Amino acid sequence: MGDDAMIALVASECEHAIGDTKEVPEMLRKAFKAAKGHWMVLQPDPQLKGALAAVLRKMGEDHPDYERLTTDIKLLGQFNAWLQAAQSGLEVMPPTIPDGHETFGIMKLWHEAA
Secondary structure: OOHHHHHHHHHHHHHHHHOOOOOHHHHHHHHHHHHHOOOOOOOHHHHHHHHHHHHHHHHOOOOOOHHHHHHHHHHHHHHHHHHHHHHOOOOOOOOOOOOOOOOOOHHHHHHHOO
16 A cells, blocks of 8 residues: 555544544544554554644644644755754754744644553
8 A cells, every 4th residue: 555545544444533623733643542552553753643634634724733743844844854864974053943923832742642
């Protein structure tokens, strides 16, 4: 099964786990717990991506925290690319968090999820 299919499968189950929850940190907690306990997708990368996709879909673009969460997700990708480049021996500047941006602590919540 390809990555896109695994992400979609996880996202579908995470949306169900989120239910009617409206608070973003709690949506993330529920989605992460469902993703980490997925019976068919065992790799953490598609689990995380599927959970984040589910939260974004449940929020909708009109949610007041949608842009904040998408910024967090973009920053995660930038930090990941920076780490990979640094591990390859490239001298690159780390990404910066925009002034005034308050993160949700995605990775902290991910690691706390059981």
